[in-house]
Amino acid sequence: MNDEKIETNARPVDFIREAVEADLQSGRFDRVHTRFPPEPNGYLHIGHVKAITIDYGIAEDFGGLYNLRFDDTNPVKEDVEYVDSIMEDIRWLGYDWEDRLYYASDYFGQLYDWAVELIKQGKAYVCDLSADEVREYRGTLTEPGTDSPYRNRSVAENLDLFERMRAGEFPDGSRTLRAKIDMASPNINLRDPVMYRIIHEAHHRTGDAWCIYPMYDWAHGQSDSIEGISHSLCDLAYEDHRPLYDWYLDQLGIHHPRQIEFARLVLSHTVLSKRFLRRMVEEGLVSGWDDPRMPTLSGLRRRGYTSTAIHAFCDMIGVAKRNSMVDIAMLEYCIRQELNETAPRVMGVLRPLKVVIENYPEDRVEMFDARNNPVDPEAGSREVPFSRVIYIERDDFLEDPPKSFHRLAPGREVRLRYAYFITCTGVVKDESGEVVELRCTYDPETRGGSAPDGRKVKGTLHWVSAAHAVPAEVRLYDRLFTVEDPMGLEEGQDFLHYLNPNSLEVLTDCRVEPSLVSATVGDRFQFERQGYFCVDPDAAEGWLVFNQTVQLRDTWAKIQQRDA
RNA sequence: UGGGGCGUGGCCAAGCGGCAAGGCGGCGGACUUUGAAUCCGUAAUUCGUAGGUUCGAAUCCUACCGCCCCAGCCA
Numbered sequence: 316m317n318d319e320k321i322e323t324n325a326r327p328v329d330f331i332r333e334a335v336e337a338d339l340q341s342g343r344f345d346r347v348h349t350r351f352p353p354e355p356n357g358y359l360h361i362g363h364v365k366a367i368t369i370d371y372g373i374a375e376d377f378g379g380l381y382n383l384r385f386d387d388t389n390p391v392k393e394d395v396e397y398v399d400s401i402m403e404d405i406r407w408l409g410y411d412w413e414d415r416l417y418y419a420s421d422y423f424g425q426l427y428d429w430a431v432e433l434i435k436q437g438k439a440y441v442c443d444l445s446a447d448e449v450r451e452y453r454g455t456l457t458e459p460g461t462d463s464p465y466r467n468r469s470v471a472e473n474l475d476l477f478e479r480m481r482a483g484e485f486p487d488g489s490r491t492l493r494a495k496i497d498m499a500s501p502n503i504n505l506r507d508p509v510m511y512r513i514i515h516e517a518h519h520r521t522g523d524a525w526c527i528y529p530m531y532d533w534a535h536g537q538s539d540s541i542e543g544i545s546h547s548l549c550d551l552a553y554e555d556h557r558p559l560y561d562w563y564l565d566q567l568g569i570h571h572p573r574q575i576e577f578a579r580l581v582l583s584h585t586v587l588s589k590r591f592l593r594r595m596v597e598e599g600l601v602s603g604w605d606d607p608r609m610p611t612l613s614g615l616r617r618r619g620y621t622s623t624a625i626h627a628f629c630d631m632i633g634v635a636k637r638n639s640m641v642d643i644a645m646l647e648y649c650i651r652q653e654l655n656e657t658a659p660r661v662m663g664v665l666r667p668l669k670v671v672i673e674n675y676p677e678d679r680v681e682m683f684d685a686r687n688n689p690v691d692p693e694a695g696s697r698e699v700p701f702s703r704v705i706y707i708e709r710d711d712f713l714e715d716p717p718k719s720f721h722r723l724a725p726g727r728e729v730r731l732r733y734a735y736f737i738t739c740t741g742v743v744k745d746e747s748g749e750v751v752e753l754r755c756t757y758d759p760e761t762r763g764g765s766a767p768d769g770r771k772v773k774g775t776l777h778w779v780s781a782a783h784a785v786p787a788e789v790r791l792y793d794r795l796f797t798v799e800d801p802m803g804l805e806e807g808q809d810f811l812h813y814l815n816p817n818s819l820e821v822l823t824d825c826r827v828e829p830s831l832v833s834a835t836v837g838d839r840f841q842f843e844r845q846g847y848f849c850v851d852p853d854a855a856e857g858w859l860v861f862n863q864t865v866q867l868r869d870t871w872a873k874i875q876q877r878d879a
Numbered sequence: 880u881g882g883g884g885c886g887u888g889g890c891c892a893a894g895c896g897g898c899a900a901g902g903c904g905g906c907g908g909a910c911u912u913u914g915a916a917u918c919c920g921u922a923a924u925u926c927g928u929a930g931g932u933u934c935g936a937a938u939c940c941u942a943c944c945g946c947c948c949c950a951g952c953c954a
Contacts, residue, residue, distance in 0.1 A: 500882085589954095637947095655915080775913065841913085844913045
């Protein structure tokens, strides 16, 4: 009687995949072909990754193809620097567009011919209105627009004028080519939208072959059509543009892809807008597009994020039409989860506090076997040197601790990971009263970290042998903004108002275990009890520089906060 | 007051008329030589609100409320 349904648990389902499936079923399309159409005017950020994984992921799921197409229709904003970085980022994500790399600018000739065709059909005209006048004639959200006085020029005149626009006879802004649709449409996009504007500016690919450039709406659908795209997936912002997308394709009678819109990613505590990210770069608020605090792919990569973690994140957030804000904690969870499995463990002291173990022989050095990764037996182990003088983390000692503090304090005993139990017997302070050194004793019976008499200690500390440790620089990062939604601005406020002044902390007096001398740029580690770190490109021969990718979850910090 | 969308626990998100998945976060506990990881347990008598249809609704209908987007010769 209890015939439970069998979970097929196949690919993730969402409304777009359902629609695509239905289109295949109904025969509207017999294959799936998508595209990712970035404008080369900035670096890709995590929000773009969501779009890419939808575009490309769906093509893969349905055994289809996907293209990379640069939407380079505005020479004043675009640059090759960006096309290079975009390709690098997409490849890093693991996608291969093979030979299907295109540029909207490849289609300028075809687009021009189609525009001529629309003019001949009486569906497009050259308009002499200035930008301001166009705006006035457009009407408002509640009032219809009024026809341009140039709306009814003859086909011959339009053809002549358009030809001369192209030939460069007119200055920027003096004329446009407009589609003749409906100035009274409740959808403002249909009130005779501009198809071409005059821009006397060299284009990064076509040079000065053109001085008229197509608008997004005129270029996009036709480009999709030329490439045989089946499903043109985009941001909710383009929902209002779909009628126009459809209109152009219908007038031309060419292959007609289906546009489907989804909600773009909004991530808490950061900003995902090329415009604002560029501003932070230009104003020097961050070190560049690849600053590890940036939500750009190059920033995340430098920070130590892996592409698999980013993919896991995209799977986790889903695809829907609801405007939502994803908690950045989800992203952090994804990278922790992966690094927990893969990152070798290592000991590194960020803020060193000297500890002298008084009953440990002056010249003795022992090697302790340390597991490289407790969750991965295959990872093996390494040796870590121990001696009389060591460094521990300043935060691991409190002179007058609360009972909930499981670490070192006068008279308390803790375990040094993989080494011995030590007990704090004395505190050395400087003139200002600051603790500069601890005196301790160790119990030789606890070698390896456990006591033969079975006594327990609550705390286990990481440490490093003073004589053997290697100095390093560590860069700690925090959220770029102090509030969840930096864009949720108060009246007259700038989003930079919410910039977190403490998003970067550079520690130059760190000490890490000697096994790290051979670490190279990009290597990732877990500094036990602290977090995940990777070697930054700034590292040089003899000087290690680590970026904190993400902290370990910190229950103690939570307890402190709660009790504070 | 035009048009287009969207409203399910703190945050994402399934659900497609038959009796509210899952994940993140939180909380409680177990375990622990990382206060990590792991492991259990835990929260919507309720799906924006109000009506209606139905034996039965988050799912259908109506009205209302709220939020987002659109008046670039940006994309």
